[in-house]
Amino acid sequence: MENKKNMLDRYKSAGHLLKKLGIILIGTFLYSAGIGLFLDPNELAPGGVVGISVIISHALGGSTGTWYFLLNIPITLLGLWKFGGKFIIFSFYAITLNSIFTNLFSMFPAVTTNLLLAAIAGSLLVGTGIGIVLRTGSTTGGTDIIIKVLRRRYPAIKTSTFFLTIDLAIVAISGLVFKDFNIAMYAFITVALHGRVLDYVLYGSDEARLIYIVSDKSNALLERILEELEIGATILRGHGAYSKSEKDIIMCVIRKRNAPHLEEIVKQEDSRAFMIISNASEIYGEGYKNILVEKV
Numbered sequence: 001m002e003n004k005k006n007m008l009d010r011y012k013s014a015g016h017l018l019k020k021l022g023i024i025l026i027g028t029f030l031y032s033a034g035i036g037l038f039l040d041p042n043e044l045a046p047g048g049v050v051g052i053s054v055i056i057s058h059a060l061g062g063s064t065g066t067w068y069f070l071l072n073i074p075i076t077l078l079g080l081w082k083f084g085g086k087f088i089i090f091s092f093y094a095i096t097l098n099s100i101f102t103n104l105f106s107m108f109p110a111v112t113t114n115l116l117l118a119a120i121a122g123s124l125l126v127g128t129g130i131g132i133v134l135r136t137g138s139t140t141g142g143t144d145i146i147i148k149v150l151r152r153r154y155p156a157i158k159t160s161t162f163f164l165t166i167d168l169a170i171v172a173i174s175g176l177v178f179k180d181f182n183i184a185m186y187a188f189i190t191v192a193l194h195g196r197v198l199d200y201v202l203y204g205s206d207e208a209r210l211i212y213i214v215s216d217k218s219n220a221l222l223e224r225i226l227e228e229l230e231i232g233a234t235i236l237r238g239h240g241a242y243s244k245s246e247k248d249i250i251m252c253v254i255r256k257r258n259a260p261h262l263e264e265i266v267k268q269e270d271s272r273a274f275m276i277i278s279n280a281s282e283i284y285g286e287g288y289k290n291i292l293v294e295k296v
Contacts, residue, residue: 028097031129036105038122045174047167049142065102079145095141127194131201215273218248
């Protein structure tokens with residue numbers, strides 16, 4: 001019985017490993033497609049180490065994927081020191097795939113030479129690819145590792161904010177090297193767009209509304225909220241400072257797209273209700289994010 005349990009654990013562990021490797025493969029494929037088919041052939045530096053690689057390859061020669069691999073060597077050593085071998089194995093796997101895929105995609109002509117279309121399509125692929133890899137707990141190398149180090153020190157700052165700051169500096173450098181203000185501006189569009197895409201992939205669409213409702217008809221409101229919206233709610237006990245009466249306060253978190261439905265319920269049941277609506281950008285718990293998963 002013990003041996004059977006050990007075998008099942010090994011199968012689960014192997015399955016988890018293969019799944020993680022497969023997800024990283026998909027993420028790096030999308031990332032590299034954005035670079036090799038859209039951004040690199042149009043001299044658009046998307047920021048990060050790959051942006052530096054694009055600049056160097058066009059200024060000095062050599063392939064972008066190869067420069068990307070070489071520049072990542074010292075950064076990988078930093079990651080090895082900070083996060084240990086297990087983390088770096090997966091990151092090095094992603095770096096290697098990025099390098100290979102980027103060089104392969106660079107063998108094909110650019111999908112479009114329209115800078116705006118290239119910036120949009122490239123940023124969508126790059127942002128999605130980075131986000132997919134980061135969600136596995138790994139990185140695509142380069143500034144991802146540096147940013148992961150910074151995230152440990154400054155956890156309140158979002159990953160995309162770090163990316164945007166570093167990427168803007170690299171975009172500015174690309175404008176100076178290529179001596180073309182238009183290219184730099186399109187590269188800026190790329191950075192801004194893939195930052196938004198990255199945010200969406202990492203943090204999901206769980207942006208929600210935190211709502212407090214103070215009403216004399218709390219029971220009727222609560223019944224409709226639970227039945228029609230199928231969300232949880234909490235009853236808080238309050239005491240009116242002016243009226244001196246006890247109040248039931250309904251507190252609930254609802255996804256942004258469903259908030260208008262809740263507002264309509266309140267209007268129908270108690271038009272005199274006092275309602276406070278605020279943004280809740282990160283929610284942990286059932287139906288949202290797992291608090292036990294390390295933030296990226």
